[in-house]
Amino acid sequence: GGTIGLFGAQRLSISQLQPFWASMEFTGAEGQWARFPMWNACCESEMSFNMKTKSSHGLLVYFDDEGFCDFLELLIHNGKLSLRFSIFCAEPAMVLTNTTVNDSQWHTVTIKRNFKNTTLMVDKEVKWVEVKSKRKDMTVFSYLFLGGIPPELRSVALRLTLAAVKDQVPFTGWITDVKVNKTDSALLNSAGVINDLCSAVANMCLNGGVCNVINHEPKCDCSQTGYQGKDCSDGKISGFPFIPLPGLGLLTILVNSPLSKQQHNMIFDSFPTFREVG
Template identity: 65%
Template sequence: MGAALVRRGGCLLLWLALLLGCWAELGSGLEFPGAEGQWTRFPKWNACCESEMSFNMKTRSSSGLVLYFDDEGFCDFLELILTQGGRLQLSFSIFCAEPATLLSDTAVNDNLWHAVVIRRHFKNTTLIIDRAEAKWVEVKSKRRDMTVFSGLFLGGLPPELRSATLKLTLSSVKDREPFKGWITDVRVNYTQASPVESQEVRLDDEQSRLCAREDVCLNGGVCSVLNDQAVCDCSQTGFRGKDCSEGKVPFQLAPHRSHRNSYVVYLEQDIKVYE
């Protein structure tokens, strides 16, 4: 019996893990309100040599700190910010070399989802946006491997780092505005990453948020999200319209025997004859 309980418990844990994994894939993400002191820390990304990370983002802001990590006060860092009208600027350094910087041509502050990829290859770093724009830059360093000690910070930095400049390799990062918007589907080397800890950041499931109001879909319609819009499925309700509020849909159409060229439309309890 004990073995059976263990098996059942294992199955339950596996089911919960699969359920949570599927829920995460369906659009859960991080909502950054732009509050002072907000931050999210992911596990360390070992961006030393050949590696990449990716995420999706949506914002209306034209400035703010999107991503940062470093070697905790020595030489190496990588920073991604919003600047110059909502464009992404990437800067990084290795072995205390002059920072290498690139600026995207694409502005991403249009409140639409954008796919962002940061690809590391020793002295080179590439920024890819929506698979449509790719820019790379090379740092003039005597060493080609990047050293990383810190976690991967998104949206801001913890207060203890902002107040202790010696712990930050790039001192100016503490003065960056916090990011305001949404970030979802954070992946490191194609594997989905989960935040370790955060402050002032909300877990956001867009489908739940857009479908939260009771008046989105009426009469039992099922709400889902398509292209950032709430859409109602009225197929099982007998109603129609954008919110399933328009009158009953005819469900039976049959010839009327006593009238030539006529038919009967049955609407719930009403019967109407059309000549």
């Protein structure tokens, strides 16, 4: 969480504010997909993301070697995660988690590749499976797809290693913080995806309030409006004059405060978004 300033005023750390592309709402529309740079899952590597859904089925992750042998598919099956993959045309290995993920709660998902082994982690649950392959390293040629696959792949089945992925239901829900080897992976392009949790609710913040994604949830910053409440709709705050600071927020002048001029200056300089709480 953020740090607590004077009089309990909370200041948010930069790490709590997510880049706009880090938060994606998947509508579940036919033809939906999100394309990320290729994840070279050949040998020792990992990818992770946070997800929230109430759907019991849906395709989460897919990539392959574009029609030869190797692929990895992660989907929601009956409210739990199911992962299967193959190397060198071996019989696909599959693992199913026990954790229920279609409970409209946030879950952290990590896929770890280690040659023939793949580990699937959901929150604190860890499961792994080994493929019986004559080759130990996975070949990857495709992009990393989340939530569905593009129409051009559906129409040319020869480019799909796992043809059955065409029949999987698109994912419906939210995905944030897609990382490969613990580094943010940037969304290249998408269809049927809203790239900001703040866009999911129309007019979420009233009276000029600004929506930010904090801890994977859209929150209204009412500090520059003079209003308060969840959506900045509660009546104007009275009793304290405000000085607007462009791009920073409002400074509340402490009327009849025993603070010295030096202390007032300290608050002004150190807490540009400071507002007295009490």
